Amino acid sequence: MLYLIVRALLIPLVRLIYRPVIEGRSNVPMRGPVILASNHLSFFDSIVIPLMAPRRVVFLTKAEYFQGRGLRGRLVRWFFTAIGSVPVQRGANRAAQASLDAALEVLTAGDAFGIYPEGTRSLDGRLYRGRTGVGWLALTARVPVVPVALKGTDRIQPVGNRLPRISRVTIRFGTPLHFGPEHGEATSAMDRRRATDEIVRAIGALSGQEYAASYNDPAKV
Template sequence: MLLQTTARSVLAPLVRLLFRAEVRGGENIPRQGPVILAVNHLSVLDSFVVPLVAPRPVAFLAKAEYFRQPGVKGWLLRTVLTAVDAVPVPRGGHRAAQAALDAALGVLAAGQAFGIHPEGSRSRDGRLYRGRTGVAWLALASGAPVVPVAVGGTDRIQPVGARLPRPGRLTVHFGTPLRFTPPPTGAAGGRARRAATDEIMAAIRELSGQQPAEEYNSLSTPG
């Protein structure tokens, strides 16, 4: 816990300084209780930046193997992941996907904040892709509000394939929380998850100004 607090206290102001971070709407995040932050996905940096500029800790999922990297580089990666409350999960296959959702539900059940990228994979062309319904499943199963989040500039700071961040400026805009009523089971539940996901993505698009893509990201599996 001491390492986590120390790392966060160092990294948070560093991110704001180095990347001239403009953060808006932090007051929209409830200070207590479970909440889901639904974030657009432009760069690997997104999952690190949001927890460091949010007014409360936010847990994102991270590949379990990231926590097992050897040497000094591995130690640094584990330190950063710990600072942003990353939750290790296995990757690959339907069973792993359900395990990831169960881990996220556990974070929310503990009254914490959880961050998720509904698009799945990073956008390669800057468009906002159709959201996967896991975000709605979490919201409806937990009763937690969903705060739409738009991150900008991270795709220029660390584009896909870049090993290290570049100088640049980023923005993070937290929107008004959305609340959803749990639906009946069965087909109606599936339609409710799709409708809730589409509403969340529309809110993200309004904040980010991204051009919408009507299809799923080709690197993602539709949900």
């Protein structure tokens, strides 16, 4: 119920202020488990996708977003709780696998799960090599993967800016990708890499971003 109230309140507001261009919403299955795999440019991405998608999308969200102080911290915590985001710790391999297991639970329940294959925000606008967690998830769950491309969210809240700016955004939902047994197994590193690369290529075809053949390391940008 809280989720429906949040959408009813925020969707008209977001449409009025940011005038989002939304393409391909019909590509997102309205029922059943599905993965939405998106590029990642801004904190705002995790707001615009759940609001503009035609169905509820669950993201794993950094635990830090649930631990903020002050009015802003409370608002951020309330929003992510309201839309059903799941807080996770980042870092060690064990934490990464726990995150994937939590994602698999979301899909097993028949829900839509959102993921950023790059792992973290791109600071220079390029599309970085995908982490193979998304490949593992696609090959394990055997559910459709909808590539998603966001444009303009980096102008709304550039890294380091506390307050959002007003700028038009575009969100494109691509044709679902399917990973059946012929695509290999999640236990194979090579199969996970191939599936991940196919997903990232589909995202890049929608976003038009320059591709960086390395992993995203913000410390080096």
